[in-house]
Amino acid sequence: MTTLNSISGSAGSLSQFDPQALPVSAAQAIVLQWATPQVPSERVPLRDALARVLASDVISPIDVPAHDNSAMDGYAFDSASLLVHDAASSGATLTLNVAGKAFAGHPYTGAIAPRACVRIMTGAPMPAGCDTVVPQERVECSGSTAGEEAAAGSLAEAVTESITFRADAVTPGANRRRKGEDLARGNAALRAGRVLRASDIGLMASLGIVDVAVRRRLRVAYFSTGDELRSPGEPLDPGCIYDSNRYTLGAMLQRLNVEPIDLGVVRDDPESLAATLKAAAESADVVLTSGGVSVGEADFTRTQLQTLGDVSFWGLAMRPGRPLAFGRIWSGGRPGAGRAALLFGLPGNPVATMVAFYQIVRPALIAMSGATPQPVPLIPARCDAPIRKRPGRTEFQRGVAERDAQGQWHVAPTGSQSSGALSTMSEANCFIVLAHESADLDAGDAVDIMLFDGLV
Known part of the structure; x- marks a missing residue:
């Protein structure tokens, strides 16, 4: 572009x-x-900061995530179990006893014996001694009563006694999100001069920030x-x-x-x-x-x-x-x-x-406003009609652009290009940008267009 x-x-x-x-x-x-x-700058509540210009860097007060946690529902265990008897290279199966359960907001705090695992849900902190999660769809369960689990509906429900899975179904450290992996404490989460978007508001909320310095x-x-x-x-x-x-x-x-x-x-x-x-x-x-x-x-x-x-x-x-x-x-x-x-x-x-x-x-x-202007991208297109253009001035003609089946942009001017014809501005969806030194164009010639979406 x-x-x-x-x-x-x-x-x-x-x-x-x-x-x-x-x-x-x-x-x-x-x-x-x-x-x-x-x-100058002023502080506003986070809910009022959308589309405002950030006055100073936002420094993360915490690690994100705050602890090692599971990236999916499955079973957390110590990857050293994969190396027992060279199980991974032999294609053998691995059986682990289930010691308990870990939920987001309700971590498992007990000790885990060798060749044991913990049933874990997405976002739950990794239990001490565990570094790998095998997805639940890759294991076979034994010793549990499915009806009891479904009916219990609480943290105290019955747990699976053991699981079996192929040792090569997972690699050491898989499906674990590390503490500070997304954002480490003390690092800049957002830089000054940014026009705050919805995702930025959510990011600051995830850091516990309640108000923010923005430009007036x-x-x-x-x-x-x-x-x-x-x-x-x-x-x-x-x-x-x-x-x-x-x-x-x-x-x-x-x-x-x-x-x-x-x-x-x-x-x-x-x-x-x-x-x-x-x-x-x-x-x-x-x-x-x-x-x-x-x-x-x-x-x-x-x-x-x-x-x-x-x-x-x-x-x-x-x-x-x-x-x-x-x-x-x-x-x-x-x-x-x-x-x-x-x-x-x-x-x-x-x-x-x-x-x-x-x-x-x-x-x-x-x-x-304190933000950094970003050049509006110009998109190459084919003009479907001839255009008259005098060299020595940049022209912004109103056009209607669309993409064909191959993804190529095509554009045609919207009737009158009189500077008083506001109706053709409403009909258009782009500017046809004709460069300072360019002259008349024939149908099929290449032009640049500036889409109204995000601009107008």
């Missing part, structure tokens, strides 16, 4: 599509340089800009549209388990925009806006970014998502005054907003 960074174009090259537009790989590198972890959730403020925008439920005046970007951004942020701060819709007014940006920088670590970053007369985000902070870049060699501004703003209204926050000025078209978020913003939010 390749990753996006390996195909997006070099950081030092200029786009053939627009000399002022930055290649995607260069923008990703710049953003990650700025997106340093800065949120990253605070991300977001709003839309434009006089034409109305929220769902409001009357739709002539020339107006419903604001989808704010709801899309809120949903994408929810998947990242950050703390979202919805600041609504800001009208096309420089003073209102400046006030909202300063307030957002005061309360949030990152500020996301949509709209207002192109070259229209009412597009003020870029100019306010220049006034309130530092501009790193605007304009990417990317389709959709070319008009994107990135930098830092200060709550005090000028560089160095007050509290700082990173700002992403996203495009106004809904699909462009989503593409810019997934390719540029999402890795930055993960890094600022």
Whole structure:
């Protein structure tokens, strides 16, 4: 598999599509340089730690397992019995007397005589002097009353008096899990920077841990800009549209388990925009806006970014998502005054907003949360239809991908690739990733796809 960074174009090259537009790989590198972890840690109960970022290594306070134990139901014995009269090499059978039983939580504590064994259940501690377990299905029992055992239903039930099995049915040390085999006391169970999964919660519970140090959730403020925008439920005046970007951004942020701060819709007014940006920088670590970053007369985000902070870049060699501004703003209204926050000025078209978020913003939010961004894998596929592509920009076309009977991935674009056609984003299940320098493709050509599953 390749990753996006390996195909997006070099950081030092200029786009053939627009000399002022930055290649995607260069923008990703710049953003990650700025997106340093800065949120403090806090302790939360284990039940509340899912999807949080681990702030420090979790050191195991115990051995796992805590004792040598049986890996299956069977009979525990001393493997030295296998060597008596060279039984294993001769193929002879071995008969052992059953001294008692061992259950998980109810170990056998008695002494075991030579040529004896203990009936043992999965997870039960290995009795002293025993190092091997022969599975119950490989032995023949004698001297027991099966009905008595079934009816007793307690630890005091009658036990098998002896078992017989082929000496070559098991090797010395077989079916025994050793103390500390999974995790030794004092070793790191989980490393800092990990986004905690359900299995991690279970692992910490198995160590007796009740709370854990995690990074505070990253605070991300977001709003839309434009006089034409109305929220769902409001009357739709002539020339107006419903604001989808704010709801899309809120949903994408929810998947990242950050703390979202919805600041609504800001009208096309420089003073209102400046006030909202300063307030957002005061309360949030990152500020996301949509709209207002192109070259229209009412597009003020870029100019306010220049006034309130530092501009790193605007304009990417990317389709959709070319008009994107990135930098830092200060709550005090000028560089160095007050509290700082990173700002992403996203495009106004809904699909462009989503593409810019997934390719540029999402890795930055993960890094600022204290986790390590993992490149989204690109999967090779065959394109079932021709695709038009201009060299000099990285394109993320919406596609529907599926695997054929031989396991080969095939993909076809989803109709209109307009950056305003949000319906085709819902129809798609992947991005068709077209590299910075690639040109038109014919049906049957190889492409890379980025599956939405786990991303969107």
